Amino acid sequence: MPETPYPNPGQEGWQVPPSQGPSASQPYGNGTSSPQPGASPAWGAPPSPQWQTEQPSAGTNGSPYGAPSPQSPLWTPAAQPGIIPLRPLTLGDLFEGSFRAIRANPAVMFVFAVGVFAIIAAIQALLAWGTASFMPGFLTDPEYLVDDQATAAASMFSGQLVSSLFGVVALSFGTTIVMGILALTVSDAVIGRVTDLGTAWRRVTPHLLRLIGASILLGLLNLGITLLFITIGVLIIAVLIAAEAPTAISVIIGILLFFSGIAALYYVTIRFLFVTTVVVLEESGIMTAFSRSLTLTRGSFWRTTGRYILINLLTFTFSIIVGGVVGAISSITVFFFSEAISLSITTFLIVRAMNFLSTY
Template identity: 30%
Template sequence: MTYDAGGYGPAGFPPPGYPPPPGYGPPPGWQPPGYGAPGYPPPYGGPPVLKPGVVPLRPLTLSDIFNGAVAYVRANPKATLGLTTIVVVAAQILSLVLSLVPFTFTDMVADGLGEDEASVQVIVGWVASSLAGGIATALAATVLAGMLTVVIGRSVFGAGITVGEAWKRLRPRFWPLIGFTVLKMLVFLVGLVLVVGIIGATGALTTGVVAFAVAIPLVLAAVLAAVWLSVMLTFAPVIIVLERRDIVTAVKRSFTLIKADFWRVFGIWLLAAIVAQFIAGAVSIPFTLGGQIAFSASATTASAMLAFALFAIGGAIGQIITGPFTAGVSVLQYADRRIRAEAFDLVLQTGATAGPYAPADSTDDLWLTR
């Protein structure tokens, strides 16, 4: 075997660091230029992604968002499931009491009025009490989502929080959050009244065929507008809590963040809603069947009360399971949009560099904007 004059090895092989000639295998220890020493991984792909909490601090994928919405519950069950149970049970009890009020006075009303008048009064009272119960449930859900937003904001950095601390953080933002919810409900109510009024006026002034022809596209347009507005307002409660903004500014900022990536936000929002409804419906099936059986068994006040109680229990269990997940998806979608639109991951990484020994509330101000 002959060697090159330079002492680089067998004749025909180039100096170290260069690829072997065609038809020859690489000499021992040879690596392409730019690679590290033997035994170390090649320096491609960049540094590892920082993940101090429930999600990596980079643009989030669908799996990141859904997994994070479940992981923060597992990381802090007392402040999520415990808090959700307290709020949901209280709201369901209030809603149940309001729904049962008309049945409590059914016999009294029937004694003092004729049967037709009693029926009308009971129906009106039932509708009014159900509406009041729905409003109470919506307000309770808003408070719950606000407190869970605080929990998720800490969970992104791997920090825990108690129920008392979550309420302390939410308390200054409580009334703006309630005000936003009331205004949102009023907007949807006014839209509903307008649609019903237009259809009713058309039916009174024209024939039923014309009213039907007007109602179909009008209802479809109203549904699409309601869905669009719901999606565009998704981040407003989160902004009110984490960025500590007023209602008007939060609404404008929610529109600004979402309009550039509406379809992605809408797709994740819709998928999360479908998953939540499927799970809630599945866990409440036994109680729903029991309530329907109680209704059909006998037309008495006691059976109606039992049916409503079973419906309320099933609804409460479904909300306890799905409430934290839905809130988690909203907050993590908001964080993802800020990362994509504002390079917010760099801000989050500065907070994560403090490490696990930093005060838990030291990262709360990172969510603020100028």
């Protein structure tokens, strides 16, 4: 194979070949530009590098390390001028807000509510004491229902009935007034304002008739639903008995009607849960308040139902505890007082405790 001739140094046209790598004096990576075809490479100082400002990496937006980006929004906690944050509330916020409301304004949230229910409980206790004076003889003497004693027993049961009816009516009115006062006080506490009892009473007084009317209408609505399901159940069972249907079918239908009635009552209660609150806070009429409550619970029925049931379960648990304590106290009072006085004390404590728990 013929060898390629190389020119000898000194011959014409001989040039030093360009360096294939950086020299000792040349910085690494700063290579010279490629020579143009047909042109000799220019020897000399390498061209000065053209430095450019480093572009910020993605996600930094040119801000120093650790500093928040000026374009990205900063996280800030929800404003809380009062007892709860001004954002969609969790279940924990509701419970915490209840205790904060009591601490923020105990004179209205605690003293006023306890005072109203204490008056109702005291009147019921007096009625119970008046009718319980016949109880010992009725329970211990077999001849107690003979002649004049039968009249006394009838008077006793009549007194118990009057006491119960008074308790229902007084409790309804008392709860309505207390709920109106508490709704106004809590709404002020949400924005950090403390309302004294006199101011709250003056602001609620113009709405008392509407509050009572709304309470009566709600009671009649619940009563109507209850009577409707009872009537349907009685008619169905009467038809089944007339047709000599198996007893098991009547029992199953009765159970289904019972739970259907409970569900209907809960539905009405949840949908009109905010009627009294709307009457006070928005100064609305009765029918407007009912319509407004339907609007407020639309789309959040199941969430409101879950919270309502949970609160009722907690109230029921506390009522069992309080009932046990009251029962122990009443057992002790029997040793020191008569049965009538013991029953009066027990009635007073139970009514006062149950009403207070049901309010909160």
